[in-house]
Amino acid sequence: MIENNLVVYNSLSRQKEKLVPIHAGHIGMYVCGPTVYNDVHLGNCRTFVSFDVIYRYLLYLGYKVRYVRNITDVGHLLDDGEDRMSKGARLDNLEPMEVAQKYTNGFHDMMRIFNTLQPSIEPRATGHILEQIEMVHEIIKNGFGYERNGSVYFDTLKFAEKTGEYGKLSGRVIEELIAESRDNLKNQDEKKHPSDFAIWMKASGEHLMKWNSPWSVGFPGWHLECSAMSTKYLGNHFDIHGGGNDLKFPHHENEIAQNIGSCGCQPSNYWLHTNMLLMNGKKMSKSDGNTISPTELFTGDSPHVSKGYSPMVVRFFMLQSHYRSTNDLTDEALQAAEKGFKRVMEANKTLGSLQSNIIENAPLDSKINEIIDGAYSDMNDDFNTPRALARLFELVTVINSLKEGQIALTEVSSSCIEKIKTSFHAILFDILGLKDESDTNAGPVDGLMQLVIELRQLARTNKDWPTSDKIRDSLNELHIQIKDGKEGSSWNYK
Numbered sequence: 001m002i003e004n005n006l007v008v009y010n011s012l013s014r015q016k017e018k019l020v021p022i023h024a025g026h027i028g029m030y031v032c033g034p035t036v037y038n039d040v041h042l043g044n045c046r047t048f049v050s051f052d053v054i055y056r057y058l059l060y061l062g063y064k065v066r067y068v069r070n071i072t073d074v075g076h077l078l079d080d081g082e083d084r085m086s087k088g089a090r091l092d093n094l095e096p097m098e099v100a101q102k103y104t105n106g107f108h109d110m111m112r113i114f115n116t117l118q119p120s121i122e123p124r125a126t127g128h129i130l131e132q133i134e135m136v137h138e139i140i141k142n143g144f145g146y147e148r149n150g151s152v153y154f155d156t157l158k159f160a161e162k163t164g165e166y167g168k169l170s171g172r173v174i175e176e177l178i179a180e181s182r183d184n185l186k187n188q189d190e191k192k193h194p195s196d197f198a199i200w201m202k203a204s205g206e207h208l209m210k211w212n213s214p215w216s217v218g219f220p221g222w223h224l225e226c227s228a229m230s231t232k233y234l235g236n237h238f239d240i241h242g243g244g245n246d247l248k249f250p251h252h253e254n255e256i257a258q259n260i261g262s263c264g265c266q267p268s269n270y271w272l273h274t275n276m277l278l279m280n281g282k283k284m285s286k287s288d289g290n291t292i293s294p295t296e297l298f299t300g301d302s303p304h305v306s307k308g309y310s311p312m313v314v315r316f317f318m319l320q321s322h323y324r325s326t327n328d329l330t331d332e333a334l335q336a337a338e339k340g341f342k343r344v345m346e347a348n349k350t351l352g353s354l355q356s357n358i359i360e361n362a363p364l365d366s367k368i369n370e371i372i373d374g375a376y377s378d379m380n381d382d383f384n385t386p387r388a389l390a391r392l393f394e395l396v397t398v399i400n401s402l403k404e405g406q407i408a409l410t411e412v413s414s415s416c417i418e419k420i421k422t423s424f425h426a427i428l429f430d431i432l433g434l435k436d437e438s439d440t441n442a443g444p445v446d447g448l449m450q451l452v453i454e455l456r457q458l459a460r461t462n463k464d465w466p467t468s469d470k471i472r473d474s475l476n477e478l479h480i481q482i483k484d485g486k487e488g489s490s491w492n493y494k
Contacts, residue, residue, distance in 0.1 A: 004061050006380045008240075009324060011248065011271040012169055016382060019270065021239055027058050027065045028238035030230040030268070032247055033122070035072040036103035039462060040110050042294050042329075043277040043284060047244045049315055049433075050274045050323035052116040054242070054383055057431050068233045069119040070226060071107075073100035073126050074209060074219055096208050097126075105461045110294055113311045113454050115433050121233050125225040129211050132220040132228040135262050136199050136213075144261035148190035150202030150216030156195045159257050166257055169271060170249035197254050199224050223254040230267060231259065241268035245275050277318075278328045279304065292329070295455060305331045309338060311451070312437050316341040319385040319432055340393070344428060345436045347396040350403050351421055362413040364398075369416065371395055372423045379431065388427060395424055453482065 006019045021027050031051045034040055051069075058065045094102070111118075125132075136152055139145040144159050145152050160166040198221040203210035210217050220228075230238065236259070243252065252271065259267040276283065284291045292302045300308030309317075317337035321327040375391035378384040399420070401407040428434055437451075452471060459467040472482060 009382045027063045028234035029240040031069045032243035033069040036100045040107045046277045047274045067119040068121045071124045109458045123229045138262035152200040153196040227258040236263045236265040242272040245273045274323045313338045347399045364411045365416045
């Protein structure tokens with residue numbers, strides 16, 4: 001059995017709780033993934049980076065983790081009645097599944113750029129229509145669903161009356177609940193109550209993504225897919241369910257209702273939510289121009305930044321805020337993050353060359369061990385990455401002082417030096433998921449070229465031919481040739 005002191009903040013109970021897995025040594029974790037009708041938003045990247053660190057730390061503790069993160073590739077209605085996949089298909093002159101594949105590829109490319117680990121399972125909503133239809137059957141059979149003109153709705157009032165569960169996650173009471181915004185507004189008259197939400201929707205004739213069901217030719221409700229896929233791969237009751245704070249209501253609230261309504265089970269023991277990414281102190285918004293894409297952030301092609309920042313600098317910046325706190329993106333904060341990132345990477349290189357006398361129980365061992373143990377304690381305290389990073393900077397000071405002779409090597413034992421090396425590497429790379437972008441087999445140029453190749457591939461995936469051609473032409477001017485093959489792209493000097 002794994003012994004740990006990990007506590008997590010449970011959004012359902014609104015307090016920190018010790019993480020006790022349902023099955024010893026195993027963790028089942030479901031995280032709501034992207035809706036692939038456009039490029040992944042930088043705020044979404046922050047969420048997935050946060051859960052990547054959570055995943056990494058659980059693995060580091062020795063758990064066998066089944067990490068499930070879905071892809072939403074089913075068309076769900078907008079307020080104007082046009083579903084997102086169909087709208088994307090119309091704008092790009094593509095089939096809906098071409099839209100889904102295009103932006104799924106782009107999402108995967110961006111996750112690789114941010115050095116996130118792949119989930120154990122990445123199910124698609126379109127591949128689980130039968131499971132969703134079966135869940136609707138169970139909800140109706142248990143008295144929590146009703147059919148109106150080919151659509152099926154969840155009866156929130158009856159659910160709240162019988163179980164007392166509706167609103168517990170979000171803290172809302174039934175009188176405050178409004179119609180779920182992704183339902184087609186013209187169907188409001190079909191509902192028994194405005195807070196009822198669709199679990200199956202009858203499709204109009206022009207709707208592109210639709211399937212046969214016992215109720216109509218239609219498509220599943222947005223919330224239903226996550227309930228069906230999480231339980232398929234993790235069981236009716238699993239350990240962790242995560243996502244952005246914006247999903248707490250209505251998405252996660254309605255997931256809980258569906259799971260309890262179909263099988264009588266609260267889906268997960270712990271609900272974890274990340275907070276939003278701000279920019280210049282405000283919520284990101286395309287309408288007022290307060291927004292930046294990941295690619296624009298890397299290239300510096302935006303009025304909001306003075307230059308481009310590498311993916312690891314951006315990741316480092318994100319980890320400087322706790323995942324439950326807002327993260328304010330500013331050019332000044334990114335510049336500071338870049339300096340901090342370089343400092344820890346330089347210290348890591350210095351650490352590799354440090355030698356010490358064979359001596360035990362040296363004067364500074366106790367202080368250094370306290371710093372290292374404190375970093376793990378911080379990670380055990382609801383994955384507190386900013387405090388863990390602060391401990392690393394304390395170790396950076398020790399490392400630099402040893403290098404410059406301000407601390408004599410006789411003041412630190414050889415075993416303590418080895419502990420610094422092991423722990424510094426584990427926290428920086430294995431847990432926080434950072435990587436030294438200058439430390440590649442072929443040197444810093446190869447690392448830079450790999451980034452350029454990834455950005456070009458992302459542009460090609462998005463059919464952004466002008467950007468792709470500009471990268472190719474600029475490299476040609478530098479006598480660098482890109483070769484595309486079955487195994488990926490490579491480069492060489494001409």
